[in-house]
Amino acid sequence: MAFIRKDANSVPIVDTVFAVAVRAQQDKQQNGDLVVDATIGSLFDEEGRFVAFDSVFDHYDAIDHRTKGAYAASFLGNPDYCRDVYQWVTQGSSLSLAHSVIASPGGSGAISMAFTAFLDKGETIILPDIAWSSYELMASQNNIRATHYAMFEDDHFNLNSVKDAVETCMDLQGRAVLVINDPCHNPTGYSLTPAEWEALVDILNEASKKGPVILIDDIAYIDYSYDPSSSREYMNTFNRFSDNVMAVVAFSCSKALTSYGLRCGAAVILAQDQNAVREAEIVFEKTARAIWSNIPNAAMANFSWVVTENREAYLAEKQKYIDLLKQRSSIFMREAEECGLPVYPYREGFFITVKVDPAKTEAIHEALMKEHIYTVTMPGGIRVAVCSLPIRKTRGLAGRIREIISIRKREPLCLQPQPTLNLPESFMKQCRKSRNRRLPIFRCIISALRARICFSFTVTCFCPTP
Numbered sequence: 001m002a003f004i005r006k007d008a009n010s011v012p013i014v015d016t017v018f019a020v021a022v023r024a025q026q027d028k029q030q031n032g033d034l035v036v037d038a039t040i041g042s043l044f045d046e047e048g049r050f051v052a053f054d055s056v057f058d059h060y061d062a063i064d065h066r067t068k069g070a071y072a073a074s075f076l077g078n079p080d081y082c083r084d085v086y087q088w089v090t091q092g093s094s095l096s097l098a099h100s101v102i103a104s105p106g107g108s109g110a111i112s113m114a115f116t117a118f119l120d121k122g123e124t125i126i127l128p129d130i131a132w133s134s135y136e137l138m139a140s141q142n143n144i145r146a147t148h149y150a151m152f153e154d155d156h157f158n159l160n161s162v163k164d165a166v167e168t169c170m171d172l173q174g175r176a177v178l179v180i181n182d183p184c185h186n187p188t189g190y191s192l193t194p195a196e197w198e199a200l201v202d203i204l205n206e207a208s209k210k211g212p213v214i215l216i217d218d219i220a221y222i223d224y225s226y227d228p229s230s231s232r233e234y235m236n237t238f239n240r241f242s243d244n245v246m247a248v249v250a251f252s253c254s255k256a257l258t259s260y261g262l263r264c265g266a267a268v269i270l271a272q273d274q275n276a277v278r279e280a281e282i283v284f285e286k287t288a289r290a291i292w293s294n295i296p297n298a299a300m301a302n303f304s305w306v307v308t309e310n311r312e313a314y315l316a317e318k319q320k321y322i323d324l325l326k327q328r329s330s331i332f333m334r335e336a337e338e339c340g341l342p343v344y345p346y347r348e349g350f351f352i353t354v355k356v357d358p359a360k361t362e363a364i365h366e367a368l369m370k371e372h373i374y375t376v377t378m379p380g381g382i383r384v385a386v387c388s389l390p391i392r393k394t395r396g397l398a399g400r401i402r403e404i405i406s407i408r409k410r411e412p413l414c415l416q417p418q419p420t421l422n423l424p425e426s427f428m429k430q431c432r433k434s435r436n437r438r439l440p441i442f443r444c445i446i447s448a449l450r451a452r453i454c455f456s457f458t459v460t461c462f463c464p465t466p
């Protein structure tokens with residue numbers, strides 16, 4: 001007998017990050033410093049310790065117990081928190097749209113609340129093809145379908161693919177809801193250029209002639225932009241939104257304040273028309289009331305204190321880690337270029353993603369772990385979390401990954417002979433057939449080929465190349 005509702009998805013969550021992180025921990029117990037753990041998407045320092053900013057937590061610890069224990073002032077969030085979030089999120093821009101801020105449990109709450117506010121069951125959301133996996137789950141949990149735009153065309157953002165997806169959704173359901181994770185995209189570290197933002201707004205405005213368009217801009221990593229002072233300038237393009245375009249900027253204190261566990265974030269609703277914003281706000285507030293009721297009071301109070309009274313100390317502490325991210329990522333990117341390791345275009349932020357043939361991702365990921373290198377698989381690649389990787393372990397890593405990938409590239413020769421062996425195609429066909437029919441003679445030939453290739457691997461691995 002099934003107790004859960006009929007359309008619930010009872011397939012267990014496969015938390016790939018957690019599972020790999022556990023393996024990395026076990027390996028560390030046996031092999032200590034040999035292990036390269038690039039799985040965790042949180043800031044770690046050069047000694048491998050989780051970072052929790054003193055400029056955030058010293059004050060949090062001193063907050064009165066009654067403030068910590070009390071309910072928030074409103075389901076929308078404490079008014080001073082909402083005001084401070086708006087100022088923080090839009091600082092340095094000259095955004096002039098109508099707006100409302102609704103507190104949420106992290107960026108996750110804001111994003112998922114936006115999915116359900118704008119789409120009915122069975123409708124489709126537009127997601128990046130390379131993305132944080134929770135978007136898919138948020139959609140499927142709410143019986144929302146997902147379609148994808150290709151993130152990249154060569155080394156730049158694929159505006160054509162976004163345009164196609166937006167137009168297709170508009171034709172299909174009379175509205176389009178699009179997720180952009182920018183700046184500092186997880187998992188590639190890409191950030192759209194100002195020109196790409198201008199062109200994106202043109203696409204949204206054009207599509208909005210046929211129906212409402214909603215842009216969900218997930219800014220979870222914005223506070224690690226390499227140029228913090230200009231990180232919000234792109235929001236000025238929102239001032240050109242037509243009346244039929246709305247944005248929800250999903251803000252998170254998790255990364256910004258290194259307070260992942262305090263579950264504090266916000267949805268910032270933006271549009272030309274105050275009434276449209278108010279309408280969305282009502283729906284958001286009801287979602288909040290129905291699901292989490294209110295956000296931890298002390299987390300909101302602490303954010304306000306950090307970004308106002310302790311702003312300078314906080315910015316200085318955060319900047320140290322931005323500088324560290326810059327160092328780690330520039331080492332990895334420079335070495336990747338030197339050794340020819342293909343990576344997606346990286347600009348800034350916590351992650352770099354190595355481009356990998358999707359058919360080989362799992363095998364390469366496994367091969368890396370055999371060499372004590374722990375990463376996370378993503379659609380189209382392997383994510384390296386430079387946020388948690390000390391400099392000494394970043395050095396040489398690109399070359400090691402490149403070497404392991406090139407071995408895996410040659411390995412399928414064992415099963416699928418490659419033309420580089422210069423064997424006639426007719427022979428190859430026989431080999432493949434023979435494996436199916438299991439003819440002993442061809443099994444012998446394949447074993448011989450395997451031995452020859454394994455020998456060549458050994459030579460490649462142990463003889464330094466010039």
Ligand SMILES: Cc1ncc(COP(=O)(O)O)c(C=O)c1O
Pocket residue numbers: 041105106107108109132181186218220251252253254255260264265
């Ligand atoms: C791309 C992206 N968006 C949003 C979030 C939301 O995090 P939180 O709910 O902790 O704010 C994460 C967390 O890993 C993320 O990677």
